[in-house]
Amino acid sequence: MQCPFCREIDRDRVIDSRPTDSGRSIRRRRLCEACKRRFTTRERIDETVRMSVIKKDGTRVAFDRTKMLAGLQRACWKRPVSEDALNRLVDEVEELVFREFEREVPSSFIGRELAKRLAGLDKVSYVRFASVTENFQVVEDFVETARQIEERARHEAPGQQELFP
Numbered sequence: 001m002q003c004p005f006c007r008e009i010d011r012d013r014v015i016d017s018r019p020t021d022s023g024r025s026i027r028r029r030r031l032c033e034a035c036k037r038r039f040t041t042r043e044r045i046d047e048t049v050r051m052s053v054i055k056k057d058g059t060r061v062a063f064d065r066t067k068m069l070a071g072l073q074r075a076c077w078k079r080p081v082s083e084d085a086l087n088r089l090v091d092e093v094e095e096l097v098f099r100e101f102e103r104e105v106p107s108s109f110i111g112r113e114l115a116k117r118l119a120g121l122d123k124v125s126y127v128r129f130a131s132v133t134e135n136f137q138v139v140e141d142f143v144e145t146a147r148q149i150e151e152r153a154r155h156e157a158p159g160q161q162e163l164f165p
């Protein structure tokens, strides 16, 4: 492995391994002997690409956890939410998707499950996320405090103003 911090190759050793996603993948915690920093890798079976996501317009795209993660990262921009926490959140939802669905999963299910968990991590990120995934029902549940959160988000994230027109 190449260390993501110092770019040394094969200087790492595995300090922890555990199966995730019902054994469909393995998460390994690695320590780089060169710079002494830690990073995480995941090995997964390629069959995950055979899960399709049904989008709102009825089209289907391959299930892709990197898209889930990217969506969360955007929502958590400048918020105190760690990369590790987001990875765990995506692990959980991915595991749920493969447990509950055979071949196809509605994008609304993924959006709702991600949003629900994100709400437990950070309210501001949650509202941003729920808004951009058009998960308005979830946002409505939250309408009591949404105004205050919007005010705060506006100061912290210029360009997010269009979320609550």
Ligand SMILES: [Zn+2]
Residues within 6 Å of the ligand: 003, 004, 005, 006, 007, 008, 032, 033, 034, 035, 036, 037
């Ligand atoms: Zn290193």
